Amino acid sequence: MQMLRDVLEPLLEAVLQDIGVNSQHWRSMLVRSREHDQGDLSLPCFPFAKELGKSPIEIAETLAQALPNNSALGQVSAVAGYLNIKANPEWLASQVMNNGVRIGDAFGKKPANDQQILIEHTSANPNGPFHVGRARNAILGDTLVRLHRLHGNNVRAEYYVDDMGKQVAVLAWALENLSSEEVEKTLDQKDTVNPKWSGKADHERVRWYQAAQAIRQDRSDKEEIEEEIGRMVHASEHGDEAVLQSFQDAYQPVLDGMLSTLERLGISFDTFTKESIFVTNGDVSNLMEKFKTFEIHGVAENGAEYLDLGARGLKGKTEFFFRRGDGSSLYATRDIAYHIWKWKQSNQLINVLGEDHKLQAKQVGMTLAELGEKVPDVLFYSFIKLPEGKMSTRKGNVVYMDDLLEEAQAQASAVVRELHPDYPDELVNSISEAAGTSAVRFNIIKVSPDKGFTFRWEEALAFEGGSAPFVMYSHARACSIARKCVGAGIDVEANLAKTNVPVPDQMPKGMVELLRTICVHSDVLSKAVNDRRPHLFANQLLQLATSFNSFYRDCMILQDGELNVFNLQLSEIARNLMRTSMEGLGIVPIEQM
RNA sequence: GGACGUAUAGUGUAGUUGGAUAUCACUUUGGCCUUCUAAGCCGAAAACCCGGGUUCGAAUCCUGGUACGUCCGCCA
Incomplete structure (x- = not known):
């Protein structure tokens, strides 16, 4: 505190x-x-x-x-x-009531400062739908973006589009060369598309990609195919506009489909930057020329080039290759060019990466340091696995985000109908959509990023206890009180504007608890943001909701038509704090449920 | 084989960087709806991977094990 x-x-x-x-x-x-x-x-x-x-x-x-x-x-x-x-509880009360913790206009939103922060997250290859494993990146990244904004920072959410390389080339080749009959024959009814997603390009086109992967292994003309794909990759890496355009035509609908999934989770991006621009604008080749002048520069037998980072303290395999034997660049090389570009437009960089990128990120960071550039901050997260083991599209061992969200919505809908048989369909739908998607997000955010995470349907769809709907429910209750007051003919605004409302002599336990929680709220937000650990704030929000529920039990606001002004003011402060905090975590703050 | 990470009640988790009786939720279990939404509230039971070390004090730091995850491509 x-x-x-x-x-x-x-x-x-x-x-x-x-x-x-x-x-x-x-x-x-x-x-x-x-x-x-x-x-x-x-x-x-x-x-x-x-x-x-x-x-x-x-x-x-x-x-x-x-x-x-x-x-x-x-x-x-x-x-x-x-x-x-x-x-002293009375001191806490006066701090809370007299703007001590009302930061900015929105009760918990800090005033903006001039930090320009660029957070890059998700950046998934556009070749198939999101599964819950890949979604951890997006949810973590978006939450970090939202928390920075809540904290008053100027943030740009960036998606780095992988628009070159073999994966995209395979997709493009498949779409140009395979008929849908061929695709279905090759895949042999395996993992057919859920009819629900039949119009969605991320689900549809990934079948072309999968079929192509199989064909590259088995078909008699696989050498020619490989040559063809190799030619496309090569052309793209040398900035061939036509090939790059064909790549874009192939992946863009897939990317759009993936983004629509994220949108349902409340995730969006400010900017998209394509990897290929650093090849076409010459940044990458300039960079590779520069590396040649480094004393740690080395050349392999076939002309491939590397930097020996062992001389800078890297353990294990110390050679970091940045150029292939054929002269083309590698993913990491382009990533370095990309980082130099990013540093030109912001003074803090944060990348959200899976733990599989640790070594790569280290190599990129060391090379940036070698170039005299700053090293970005990275939020690493551990993978999500299924109870049956590692998530793998190939083995059919996946849970698609689209399916999860649909199921979450359906189950939430069942709960609402049971609790409120009188609610009209439209209301049930909006509540269950909000509750379902929020629950899925929160379930992932609330655990520490470096903790391995096993996805379990029961947990993702738990709507009580430490879940998003629990928080949403507390907030909806607070909203309900305000509505009740209005219904009773009370001018809420006027009562909120009253100053010098006396602090009650006797403060019930629930009230003190709520005041105390409110007083640490902003401390926790700062820590969560600065340490890049969103789960800390998720836990704080649970604490806030719990405290509010105790307060709700102990302290009546409207009793026998009498308004308790102090309690109303405190309730409204808590309600606003809950609302802004929920938005900070991507939980939808609906007012009725 | 090497590098990095993780290990906390039956289950899943938190632990503010070394402080007292280790958090929260699920499960089990006892209570609370004729007053503002019971998706709620109040209570009970239940845990720091195994050895050593550092010190007034260790879940936390050091060290040696064990288990699990990730990486160790001229892939992305």
Whole structure:
């Protein structure tokens, strides 16, 4: 709780100096108490014992006695060598009510600053529909974008389109050379397209890609095919406009289909940058010429070139190849050119990458450093696997995002119908769409990115406990209260505008809990953003919703037609904080459910 | 074989960078709907992979194991 810390530290410093502690080390020892009953902040006094020649218990007691009265401080106590300090609930209330935590206009939105941040995420190869594994990148990345915006940062969400290379070439070749009969014959009814997605190019065209993959293995003329594809790849890497155009014609509908899936999850991008532009504009070849002048530059027997990053401390395989024997560039080389370009338009770069890209990212980072460029921040995440094992399109062991979202919506719909048989279809649909997609997102965001994640239908579709619908429900309740007030003829706006509303003498547990949660909200947001760990904020939002539910139980706002102004104001603050926070995580803040 | 990551109640997870009685949810279990939405609230039970070390104090740091994941292409 930074607010309390700001008040407490100067007071503690004076007191500590009085008893003979002069170092500043204690600041890092001041920690949040485990038990809220004991306090909000605690100072363990054991390290002072040696220095002062007194027992920790004695020191804690001396400090508790010496700490001056302050409106921010509630109970101050010494327990077993710990100095425990509790915030005064009335002070918390005044902080919350008097804009102390209302940051900006939107209760929790910080004012914008001049940081220009570019977050690149997803950047999936446009050759097939999203499955839940690939979606972790998009959900994590988009959440990071949203949280930065909530934090007041200027962010650009960027998708790096892989519009060259073998995968796209295979897709383009297949679309030009294979009839749909051939495709179906080759795939032999395997993993047929869900009729629901029959118009969707990401689901349709991936079959051409898969058929081509099979044909490249088996067909009698596979050498010629390979040659043809190789020629296309080669031409694209030398900037052949016609070939690049044919690639784009092949992948663009697929990409559009994939993006529409993401859109359903509330994920969108500001800019799309095509990999090929760094080849056609000469950046890549200039870069490769520059590498030649490096002292760690090396050449293989067939003329392929590399940088020996071992000389810069890279362990394992130290040769980082940036040019093939035939003179063309490699993916990583283009990625470096891309990063140099990105640095020209922003002062912070964040990439969201799967853990399989760790080595690659390291090589790119070291090379950028070698070039005198800054190294981007990277958020790595571990893969999502299925209970049956690794997710693999080839083995048919996949859960497509489109299917998951459809199922989530259907199950949410069943829940709504059971709970509210009176709701009209249209309302049921909008609630279940919001609840279903939000649940899927939240289920993925709430766990630490570097944790391996096993996808389970029951968990993705859990609508209670620590889920998105749980938060949405709390928010909808708060909205319902406001509606009730309006219905009772109360001017909500006018009551919210009232100042100097007296803080109640008796504050129920639920109210204090809510105030305390609100007071740490912005601390947690900063940490989640700065450490690139969105799950911290997801947990904070759960805490906020839980606190609100306790408050809701303990504190009536409208009782026998009487309005409690203080409670209304607090409820509205919490409601707005929930709303902006939900938006920050991509949870749809519907007002009724 | 090497590099990097992970290991917490029956299950899934949090742990603010070394502090007290380790978080939350599911499951199990006892209560709460004639007052603002019970997708809710209040309670019970249940865990730090195994050895060593560092120190007043270790889930957290060091070290040695074990298990799992990822990578170690002139692929993207």
